[in-house]
Amino acid sequence: MNCILAVLLLQLLHNISCEQSYVVTNEKLEPFEGDSETLVIFDSLKTTGRERAINGSFKFLGAMNNDDFKVSVELYSSPNGDGDFKRMAMDVPQTSICECFKKFYVQFVQPSLTQGETTNFPIVDEDTCPIPEGEYYIKGVLFNTEDWPQQVPRGILKAIITFFSAGKNVGGLIVVVKIEDRQS
Numbered sequence: 001m002n003c004i005l006a007v008l009l010l011q012l013l014h015n016i017s018c019e020q021s022y023v024v025t026n027e028k029l030e031p032f033e034g035d036s037e038t039l040v041i042f043d044s045l046k047t048t049g050r051e052r053a054i055n056g057s058f059k060f061l062g063a064m065n066n067d068d069f070k071v072s073v074e075l076y077s078s079p080n081g082d083g084d085f086k087r088m089a090m091d092v093p094q095t096s097i098c099e100c101f102k103k104f105y106v107q108f109v110q111p112s113l114t115q116g117e118t119t120n121f122p123i124v125d126e127d128t129c130p131i132p133e134g135e136y137y138i139k140g141v142l143f144n145t146e147d148w149p150q151q152v153p154r155g156i157l158k159a160i161i162t163f164f165s166a167g168k169n170v171g172g173l174i175v176v177v178k179i180e181d182r183q184s
Contacts, residue, residue, distance in 0.1 A: 020145045020182065022152060026052040027176040034170035040163045042173040045138065054141040058173075065130035069097040070164040073104070079155040081178065088153070094164060098129035112144040143177070154179050 031042035038061075045056040073092035076085035092104060101124045113119045121136040122128060157179055162172040
């Protein structure tokens with residue numbers, strides 16, 4: 001019995017200390033405007049340099065409260081990296097902005113940011129709502145994938161993040177990343 005516990009403990013420690021089996025590279029950021037008005041503006045975010053870091057700023061024109069604002073995320077995969085995208089089953093339907101930020105932003109984006117150094121966007125926690133109005137910067141950000149799932153599709157992944165107010169599209173961002181196996 002002690003041997004089994006020792007093996008399980010070693011496996012757990014190995015999993016904790018291992019890097020992801022994949023590498024994520026920022027390929028493209030593509031902002032889009034809302035249907036009749038735009039309340040989220042991502043037009044100055046870019047990928048720069050050889051590392052393809054995310055740089056620039058974005059704006060929220062109004063406090064994004066839970067009653068009025070929602071976010072959806074559509075995910076598409078191109079396993080061969082040829083631009084032939086297929087919709088994935090892991091979409092996030094229209095969800096209140098605060099819930100979406102607490103569940104998804106906190107896991108997939110926030111670990112890549114350092115408050116006051118790589119961004120001035122507030123740290124999202126249980127008390128962060130509404131998302132404050134303002135202009136926020138992102139400087140030299142590469143995704144920290146430590147808390148991302150072990151199994152992610154390889155190839156090109158496209159996420160279409162759309163913000164809604166009163167049921168209407170008020171702008172968003174298309175994020176395209178390349179996911180490749182880590183070279184030993």
